[in-house]
Amino acid sequence: xxxxxxxxxxxxxxxxxxxxxxxxxxxxxxxxxxxxxxxxxxxxxxxxxxxxxxxxxxxxxxxxxxxxxxxxxxxxxxxxxxxxxxxxxxxxxxxxxxxxxxxxxxxxxxxxxxxxxxxxxxxxxxxxxxxxxxxxxxxx
Amino acid sequence: xxxxxxxxxxxxxxxxxxxxxxxxxxxxxxxxxxxxxxxxxxxxxxxxxxxxxxxxxxxxxxxxxxxxxxxxxxxxxxxxxxxxxxxxxxxxxxxxxxxxxxxxxxxxxxxxxxxxxxxxxxxxxxxxxxxxxxxxxxxx
DNA sequence: ATCTTAATGGATATGTATATCTATTATCGA
DNA sequence: TCGATAATAGATATACATATCCATTAAGAT
Numbered sequence: 001x002x003x004x005x006x007x008x009x010x011x012x013x014x015x016x017x018x019x020x021x022x023x024x025x026x027x028x029x030x031x032x033x034x035x036x037x038x039x040x041x042x043x044x045x046x047x048x049x050x051x052x053x054x055x056x057x058x059x060x061x062x063x064x065x066x067x068x069x070x071x072x073x074x075x076x077x078x079x080x081x082x083x084x085x086x087x088x089x090x091x092x093x094x095x096x097x098x099x100x101x102x103x104x105x106x107x108x109x110x111x112x113x114x115x116x117x118x119x120x121x122x123x124x125x126x127x128x129x130x131x132x133x134x135x136x137x138x139x140x
Numbered sequence: 141x142x143x144x145x146x147x148x149x150x151x152x153x154x155x156x157x158x159x160x161x162x163x164x165x166x167x168x169x170x171x172x173x174x175x176x177x178x179x180x181x182x183x184x185x186x187x188x189x190x191x192x193x194x195x196x197x198x199x200x201x202x203x204x205x206x207x208x209x210x211x212x213x214x215x216x217x218x219x220x221x222x223x224x225x226x227x228x229x230x231x232x233x234x235x236x237x238x239x240x241x242x243x244x245x246x247x248x249x250x251x252x253x254x255x256x257x258x259x260x261x262x263x264x265x266x267x268x269x270x271x272x273x274x275x276x277x278x279x280x
Numbered sequence: 281a282t283c284t285t286a287a288t289g290g291a292t293a294t295g296t297a298t299a300t301c302t303a304t305t306a307t308c309g310a
Numbered sequence: 311t312c313g314a315t316a317a318t319a320g321a322t323a324t325a326c327a328t329a330t331c332c333a334t335t336a337a338g339a340t
Binding site: 281282283284285286287288289290291292293294295296297298299300301302303304305306307308309310 | 311312313314315316317318319320321322323324325326327328329330331332333334335336337338339340
Binding site: 105115 | 141142147150151154173174214225226231232233234240241242243244245246247248250251252254255258259262267268270271272273274275276277278
């Protein structure tokens with residue numbers, strides 16, 4: 001449903017948001033979120049390039065949020081991590097110029113739109129502050 | 141969002157439903173739905189094994205629906221084609237026994253559930269009969 | 281019986297996502 | 311200036327989804 005990469009990115013940004021005062025190294029994030037370190041580094045690079053996080057090299061370096069968690073949507077994170085959720089723009093069979101999608105692809109695209117909207121609404125701060133009895137990332 | 145395989149399977153079952161009177165060969169279906177023939181054969185095999193379609197070898201053979209289109213949901217097709225849409229059952233970090241998911245995975249799982257429900261509601265007959273101005277599969 | 285048609289099953293190829301490794305570059309502290 | 315830390319970049323490895331190919335099996339037509 002969402003890629004492994006996107007799931008890792010979400011964990012990382014949530015963890016950074018939970019520890020906003022000091023930069024978190026890829027090593028730290030990887031350990032706490034159970035993500036392979038080398039792979040997480042790549043993902044953090046993507047998020048830095050997308051402007052979600054700021055990276056800092058050297059001692060005391062690591063990653064911090066580039067803007068308030070309230071202003072980062074889940075969709076932002078998924079889009080930064082890998083290819084953004086793709087709406088169906090035109091008929092995948094590509095036969096001819098249609099005004100709209102056929103019912104089959106309309107149904108699928110509507111579902112995609114629902115997800116996209118839900119992830120656009122949700123921001124990281126709300127996620128981190130929300131309490132449903134379990135702290136985000138399942139830490140104790 | 142849905143795999144290429146699932147998209148192909150949907151096209152195939154819709155095409156069969158549009159031509160219910162005679163068995164459709166993999167060759168015919170592949171041509172009309174723009175799916176690679178060899179690959180479609182594999183997908184049709186899966187759908188036959190799942191009991192969605194009945195296969196018949198030899199001259200005049202091909203594939204027919206195993207039950208009325210009304211009784212085949214889009215979710216049935218997706219599940220038969222490849223791994224079913226996976227809900228998040230427990231914390232992917234697997235740290236400890238929790239009563240429920242943390243807010244992060246709750247959000248993602250809710251989105252998955254929405255999709256699953258939408259695809260469970262939708263049946264193939266409605267899809268084939270629905271007219272939004274464009275015939276299913278974008279044929280003219 | 282034999283020929284043709286068409287699904288089946290197994291092996292193989294290709295592409296993309298996931299993951300690892302290493303050398304390099306930047307930054308800090310002493 | 312030097313050593314340690316940590317991100318960056320590029321190359322490589324692995325797994326899985328997608329796709330092709332071919333020999334085999336089943337069924338109908340003659």
